[in-house]
Amino acid sequence: MNKKAFFLAFITILIWGSTFAAIRASLHGGYSAGHLVLVRYLIASVFFLIIALWPGVTFRLPKKEDLLKIFVLGLIGISVYHIGVTFGELTISAGTAGMLIGSAPIFTSIIAVIVLKERLGIGGWIGLAVGFIGIFVITLGTGGSSFQLAEGVFYVLAAAIATSVFFVFQKPLLTRYSAIEIMAYFTWIGTLPFLMFAPGLFETLQTATLEAHLSAIYTGLFPAGIAYITWTIALSMSNASSVGSMMYLEPAVAILVAWVWLQELPSTLSIIGGVIALSGVLLVSLLSRNKSTVEMQKAS
Numbered sequence: 001m002n003k004k005a006f007f008l009a010f011i012t013i014l015i016w017g018s019t020f021a022a023i024r025a026s027l028h029g030g031y032s033a034g035h036l037v038l039v040r041y042l043i044a045s046v047f048f049l050i051i052a053l054w055p056g057v058t059f060r061l062p063k064k065e066d067l068l069k070i071f072v073l074g075l076i077g078i079s080v081y082h083i084g085v086t087f088g089e090l091t092i093s094a095g096t097a098g099m100l101i102g103s104a105p106i107f108t109s110i111i112a113v114i115v116l117k118e119r120l121g122i123g124g125w126i127g128l129a130v131g132f133i134g135i136f137v138i139t140l141g142t143g144g145s146s147f148q149l150a151e152g153v154f155y156v157l158a159a160a161i162a163t164s165v166f167f168v169f170q171k172p173l174l175t176r177y178s179a180i181e182i183m184a185y186f187t188w189i190g191t192l193p194f195l196m197f198a199p200g201l202f203e204t205l206q207t208a209t210l211e212a213h214l215s216a217i218y219t220g221l222f223p224a225g226i227a228y229i230t231w232t233i234a235l236s237m238s239n240a241s242s243v244g245s246m247m248y249l250e251p252a253v254a255i256l257v258a259w260v261w262l263q264e265l266p267s268t269l270s271i272i273g274g275v276i277a278l279s280g281v282l283l284v285s286l287l288s289r290n291k292s293t294v295e296m297q298k299a300s
Contacts, residue, residue: 005237008230009246015227017253020094020101021261022215022223023086028262029212033087034197035204036216041078041191043220048184051229058178062185066173070185073173077166078190084159091152095266098254099138099274100156102247105281106131107164115168120284127283134277141270179232187224248278 026036052059062070089097106128113120120128139153173182205213251274258264266274 002237005234006246008234008237010249012227012231012234013246013249014253015222015230017098017250018257018261019219019223020085020089020098020254021258021264022219023089023097024094024258024262024264025215026208026212026219027086027089029215030208031204031212031216032197032200033083033090034194035201036219037082037086038191038194038197038201039205039216040220040224041082041187041194043217044187044224045191047221047225048180048187051180052184057180059181059184060177062177066176069169069173070182071189073166073170074186074189075193076162077170078186079193080162081159081166082190083193084155084157084162088152088155088159091150092156093264093266093270094258094262095251095255095264096138096141096270096274097152097156098258099251099266099270099277100135100153101160101163102251102254102274103131103135103138103277103281104160104164104167105247105284106135106277107161108167109284111164111168124284127280129280130283131277131280134273134275134280137273137276138266138270139273141267141273179235180229183228248282251278 023036027033031039051057085097085101088100109120109124109128135157139149139157170182170186177185208216255266255271255274265271
């Protein structure tokens with residue numbers, strides 16, 4: 001990566017990694033989980049509307065044959081993902097949520113094998129096994145000394161699976177639409193189910209703390225809006241694998257920000273599980289790259 005691409009990707013990871021602590025801050029400050037996702041994505045929807053209407057910005061309507069796929073992926077990648085993360089953080093720490101979401105590439109690999117018929121070598125399967133062991137250890141750490149799983153684990157794991165599906169199946173759309181166009185469509189569609197949380201919103205806005213309001217505005221504007229633009233620019237300036245490798249920093253950022261902002265740390269067991277899970281993710285990624293390199297060399 002050149003310096004500008006690295007800087008933009010690093011800023012994006014800092015923003016995305018801080019999301020988990022910001023969500024907890026809003027939840028602690030008087031927002032319900034439902035009201036928080038609604039406010040966040042109303043803000044994000046307005047942000048993308050401004051971008052779409054901005055003079056000089058080319059913004060195309062989706063083709064008829066893509067409407068169903070865009071609609072379904074918007075529900076999965078935005079609605080399911082953010083309900084899972086936000087409701088999950090009612091009972092688990094921001095750092096733990098960050099580590100579980102950081103394990104999403106494990107589910108992405110499984111989906112790619114099943115749906116796209118991609119092949120994994122023995123090393124790749126070992127990496128997946130290590131990753132799942134790490135996820136299991138993380139979940140054990142959410143229950144403290146009782147070893148009971150916190151309810152939020154299941155919400156966040158559902159979010160990790162949702163974002164994996166979203167990542168795999170949106171790729172063909174990115175060949176026909178710009179990243180800003182497709183994210184705008186996903187955001188607008190994904191916001192619609194959040195309207196069911198509208199009852200009582202006015203009362204929440206009146207009673208929530210200033211920190212909660214600022215955190216909600218931040219998560220709606222930066223992680224859900226601006227960070228996608230900086231990430232897209234970084235991808236346009238470097239190869240996807242180099243930029244994508246920055247994602248491995250996100251769980252560490254999530255833990256650090258939660259510690260500084262909320263004085264909150266995951267349990268020791270969860271952190272150990274996070275290290276194991278990340279090792280599995282790295283193993284799968286490295287082996288997949290090595291395998292691709294060998295296949296390209298053979299083909300040439």
